[in-house]
Amino acid sequence: MTGASNVTGYVNPVNKIAKLVHKYGGKVIVDGAQLVPHEKVNMAGLEPGEEIDYLVFSAHKMYAPFGIGVIVALKEGLIHGEPDYKGGGTVNFVTDDNVIWGEGASRDEAGTPNLLGVIALLAAIDEINKISYRTIEKREEWLTRELLRGLNNIGNIDIYGYPYYDGNRLGIGAFNVRGLWHGHVASLLSELGGISVRNGCFCAQPYVQRLLNIDNETIEEHFRNPHRIKEGMVRVSFGVYNTLDEVWRFLNTLEYIAKNYR
Numbered sequence: 001m002t003g004a005s006n007v008t009g010y011v012n013p014v015n016k017i018a019k020l021v022h023k024y025g026g027k028v029i030v031d032g033a034q035l036v037p038h039e040k041v042n043m044a045g046l047e048p049g050e051e052i053d054y055l056v057f058s059a060h061k062m063y064a065p066f067g068i069g070v071i072v073a074l075k076e077g078l079i080h081g082e083p084d085y086k087g088g089g090t091v092n093f094v095t096d097d098n099v100i101w102g103e104g105a106s107r108d109e110a111g112t113p114n115l116l117g118v119i120a121l122l123a124a125i126d127e128i129n130k131i132s133y134r135t136i137e138k139r140e141e142w143l144t145r146e147l148l149r150g151l152n153n154i155g156n157i158d159i160y161g162y163p164y165y166d167g168n169r170l171g172i173g174a175f176n177v178r179g180l181w182h183g184h185v186a187s188l189l190s191e192l193g194g195i196s197v198r199n200g201c202f203c204a205q206p207y208v209q210r211l212l213n214i215d216n217e218t219i220e221e222h223f224r225n226p227h228r229i230k231e232g233m234v235r236v237s238f239g240v241y242n243t244l245d246e247v248w249r250f251l252n253t254l255e256y257i258a259k260n261y262r
Contacts, residue, residue, distance in 0.1 A: 001028070003035030003055075007204050007211070007235070008161025009144075009172030011035065015042060015050035022049045027077075032057040037239075038140060038170045040133040043072065053077070059117060063239070064124035068117030071108075078104055085110040128240075136240055140171035143238050143247055147173050150251035156258045160211045160233060171238030174211075177254070179262040182232045185254075188261060189234075193253035200232040208233060 004011045018028040032041060036057040043052045055072040059065070083090045083101065087110035093100040101107045128136070145165045151157050151173060152164070160174040177185050186199035201208040209219065212231050222228055236250060 001030060003030045003032040003041065004038070004170050005161070005204070005207070006034040006172070007174050007202050007207055007233070009034075009170035009237075010161055011039065011168050011170060014052060015045040018045065018052055019047065019049040022051075027053040027074075029054040029056065033061055034170065037062045037128070039137060059121040059124065062121065062124045062128065064117070064121040066114060066117035066120050068114050068121055070121070073105075075104060078108065083107045083110060087111045131240060139240070140238050141165065141167070143242060143244065144169065144171045144173070146244060146247050147171075147236065147238075147251070150247070151175055151254075154251070154255045154258055156262065157254075171242075172235060173237075174233045174235045176233055177258050177262070180257070181229065182234050184261070185234050185257060188257045189250070189253055192256065193249055195236075195250050195253060198235045198237075201230065202233075202235060 001012060001014070001017065003014055014028070014030050021028050030041075030052050032055050035041060036055075041052070041055065043055060045051050053074050054077065055070075057070050059068045059070070085108075090102050090107045090110045091099055092102050148159070148163060148165055151159050156178040158176045158178060160176075161172075162169060176182055182199040186197050189195040189197055208231075212233070214231055218231075222230065
């Protein structure tokens, strides 16, 4: 399951869900790519059964280069089966007919490790810890409140997810300007304000389809005509570097677009 939605910013109660899953003998894998850079994750939980079995996240959302990712896993999940990628470092012994795979994490680390990626990610994690998650969370809460307050005050804007801040979301706002294609809005924000946003379905098409209330007939039309323009949204999101002035600049530019380009 996702730790936090990269569409709406909604944060799932991962530890409570883990307890329910464990009650029925299951294991929990949390996609923390969107969550880990913004909120501290408690893998152990607060009560027995709330522990997260597997956590995965990526370096690039934590401001680190070189394309590395992280898997925090139960040892029991790494000692059975064959590795996904076979190569140097994954084996203990090889003959013409048989192979003894390496133990623990080594069996899933074929080839030369991404050493620069590891060093860069560790430096990024160290920097985030210096800033502190408490500081990051409070700052994003402040910016998100201002963002949503401003979006609600602009006419002709549809906000997806909560149209207000309730403490259970990250610094993300997904919206559309009525009467304008999401790609056009994103381009105008860039051209008029030098503002970078994402638009489309954010690698979460089924979720976006539900939020947009896209019916089955429209979905079938996309299969018949793959080049048909896809429905989607515009997404604005915050990092540790964003400021209140930037939020106001974004809102002022968006209000101008909503009034003059429909």
